[in-house]
Amino acid sequence: MRTSIATVCLSGSLTEKLHACAAAGFDGVEIMDADLVAAYESPEEIRALCERLGLTIDLFQPFRDFEGVDDATFADNMRRAEAKFDVMQRLGATLILVCSNVATATIDDDEVAARQLGALADLAATRGIRIAYEALAWGRFVDDYRHAWRIIQLADRPNLGTCLDSFHILSRGHDPAGIEQIDGDKIFFLQLADAPALNMDVLSWSRHHRLFPGEGAFALTDFLAHVLRAGYTGPLSLEVFNDTYRQTDAVRTAAHARRSLTWLADRTAAENGWPENRLDDAQPATGIDFVEIAGADLSDLDQMLAQLGFTFRGRHRSKPVRLWTAGDARIILNEQARHEQPRLAGFGLDVGDARSAVDRALALGAPNVFRRTYAGEQELRAVAAPDGTEVYWNDRPAETSWVTEFDGGTSDTGALRGTIDHVNLGYRWQEFDEAVLFTSSVLSLSSESSAQVPSLSGLVRSQVMRTPDGVVRLPINLAPPTAPLPTRHIAVRCDDLIAVARRARDSGLTFLQIPSNYYDDLAARFDLDSGLLSELRELGLFYDRDGDGEFIHFYSPTVGGVFLEMVERRGGYDGYGALNAPVRMAAQHSTPA
Numbered sequence: 001m002r003t004s005i006a007t008v009c010l011s012g013s014l015t016e017k018l019h020a021c022a023a024a025g026f027d028g029v030e031i032m033d034a035d036l037v038a039a040y041e042s043p044e045e046i047r048a049l050c051e052r053l054g055l056t057i058d059l060f061q062p063f064r065d066f067e068g069v070d071d072a073t074f075a076d077n078m079r080r081a082e083a084k085f086d087v088m089q090r091l092g093a094t095l096i097l098v099c100s101n102v103a104t105a106t107i108d109d110d111e112v113a114a115r116q117l118g119a120l121a122d123l124a125a126t127r128g129i130r131i132a133y134e135a136l137a138w139g140r141f142v143d144d145y146r147h148a149w150r151i152i153q154l155a156d157r158p159n160l161g162t163c164l165d166s167f168h169i170l171s172r173g174h175d176p177a178g179i180e181q182i183d184g185d186k187i188f189f190l191q192l193a194d195a196p197a198l199n200m201d202v203l204s205w206s207r208h209h210r211l212f213p214g215e216g217a218f219a220l221t222d223f224l225a226h227v228l229r230a231g232y233t234g235p236l237s238l239e240v241f242n243d244t245y246r247q248t249d250a251v252r253t254a255a256h257a258r259r260s261l262t263w264l265a266d267r268t269a270a271e272n273g274w275p276e277n278r279l280d281d282a283q284p285a286t287g288i289d290f291v292e293i294a295g296a297d298l299s300d301l302d303q304m305l306a307q308l309g310f311t312f313r314g315r316h317r318s319k320p321v322r323l324w325t326a327g328d329a330r331i332i333l334n335e336q337a338r339h340e341q342p343r344l345a346g347f348g349l350d351v352g353d354a355r356s357a358v359d360r361a362l363a364l365g366a367p368n369v370f371r372r373t374y375a376g377e378q379e380l381r382a383v384a385a386p387d388g389t390e391v392y393w394n395d396r397p398a399e400t401s402w403v404t405e406f407d408g409g410t411s412d413t414g415a416l417r418g419t420i421d422h423v424n425l426g427y428r429w430q431e432f433d434e435a436v437l438f439t440s441s442v443l444s445l446s447s448e449s450s451a452q453v454p455s456l457s458g459l460v461r462s463q464v465m466r467t468p469d470g471v472v473r474l475p476i477n478l479a480p481p482t483a484p485l486p487t488r489h490i491a492v493r494c495d496d497l498i499a500v501a502r503r504a505r506d507s508g509l510t511f512l513q514i515p516s517n518y519y520d521d522l523a524a525r526f527d528l529d530s531g532l533l534s535e536l537r538e539l540g541l542f543y544d545r546d547g548d549g550e551f552i553h554f555y556s557p558t559v560g561g562v563f564l565e566m567v568e569r570r571g572g573y574d575g576y577g578a579l580n581a582p583v584r585m586a587a588q589h590s591t592p593a
């Protein structure tokens with residue numbers, strides 16, 4: 001599989017973009033005309049740089065508003081084309097993207113479009129250049145790939161083919177199965193982009209909201225399978241116009257982009273039973289093994305965990321870390337931290353085969369994390385998420401795992417029997433989509449609902465990533481840009497939340513102050529038993545209901561960048577108390593840590 005990326009995806013100057021593409025391991029690039037025009041380097045210098053970086057120039061893009069025009073405009077378009085062919089020869093590029101006319105076309109006639117594109121192809125042939133004609137979703141007369149293909153067939157030139165772009169096809173709801181009717185060797189180029197499901201005009205959707213494969217709502221594996229079945233053998237190229245990616249670090253975005261193609265090729269091959277481009281199988285995690293909090297001073301957390309009923313299990317034999325457990329919920333406190341303030345630094349997932357999970361993660365470009373391991377200790381392998389959070393995989397049961405390396409504490413008292421229900425990961429605005437892709441590709445979780453939760457400093461975007469059975473759930477939150485460093489929290493599930501809350505209160509745990517108005521609203525929303533309502537009010541608990549399921553939960557104070565949530569799911573409750581989140585965030589805002 002050859003991979004390519006359009007320079008328009010990235011921030012920076014053309015040379016900065018090319019360095020970033022090479023560092024991320026792309027084989028080639030689509031050079032955006034506008035990027036070259038704005039560069040101080042000559043086409044020859046750009047060509048030499050690409051050669052030095054090992055990048056091929058797969059496409060020169062785009063040439064606009066060519067076909068379906070009157071004679072005078074056509075003559076001028078041929079002159080423009082000739083000048084761009086000169087530039088392409090200096091660049092050493094042999095494929096040009098001509099997108100369907102959106103502005104100057106006045107003649108809605110396929111014969112005319114075919115004649116004009118045919119003449120362009122003949123001119124290009126004298127320079128050894130090929131033309132890839134692409135139907136833009138908002139083209140004046142040609143806005144459907146099947147229409148572009150009919151015109152190409154009419155023109156019938158060996159160096160005139162099509163460029164397929166998943167965005168233009170899927171945004172319009174055009175059936176991609178028709179791609180298999182196109183001759184594979186006439187698909188000159190393939191551009192891939194995902195996008196969120198949005199109800200807006202296609203031009204704005206395309207120019208601002210495209211995403212890398214795996215981050216949006218398009219069925220891209222299905223799309224790619226049609227293209228490959230048609231016989232396409234060219235590069236998989238990314239063309240993602242996205243406001244965030246165009247203003248954030250190019251090296252990081254390029255690496256993230258490259259991961260999306262590895263993921264897409266693997267998933268497409270897996271779904272179709274194809275052997276090429278396969279990674280180790282994606283393994284659904286079977287549980288959250290532990291969560292690790294790191295900070296220079298973790299004494300507040302020790303106290304809080306004890307108040308909640310966790311048992312102190314002791315210190316590690318060889319590392320400055322300690323373990324607290326409550327049944328299957330395991331929390332590690334790590335004092336070896338670069339940051340003073342405690343933060344959620346890592347978590348572990350249970351899987352069937354840890355080695356293969358790590359191999360798959362490394363193949364997806366996740367950096368290895370090294371942790372010193374001494375003889376007799378379990379070697380837990382890990383990678384770093386893009387924001388540095390460490391992710392470990394464990395395939396041993398707790399009784400024989402790393403848990404046995406802790407001593408000096410007591411055996412679990414059973415005062416609190418829990419499991420980790422979910423880990424809520426806050427990200428900054430520029431990290432959100434990258435985090436979604438990392439979680440879906442490297443951690444093999446799928447996206448569930450997404451929501452917008454009002455907070456005092458703006459809307460918080462939230463996307464839940466989970467295993468289908470709900471055993472592992474990672475809600476990803478995008479904090480508003482003005483919010484302080486995003487906080488993260490660990491939600492621990494238990495079966496007797498009211499008793500846990502009473503005991504925690506009696507042991508001196510400070511609860512979030514919930515406004516009385518919240519309980520008046522609960523009474524209005526649900527026909528609650530008055531005994532339960534006054535218990536919720538007395539203890540400061542949150543409540544929610546879905547179908548015949550119920551959810552009761554409360555929050556600890558925030559320590560640095562983390563806090564704990566205790567939850568009880570009754571019946572088949574499957575959510576996260578989303579309606580309570582605005583009240584919780586307002587309460588946290590007025591109760592500074």
Ligand SMILES: O=C(O)c1ccc(O)c(O)c1
Pocket residue numbers: 061062097099134136165191206207239
């Ligand atoms: O938005 C555009 O103009 C544009 C240009 C070139 C493309 O390949 C494309 O898909 C869109």
Ligand SMILES: [Mg+2]
Pocket residue numbers: 134165191239
């Ligand atoms: Mg395109």
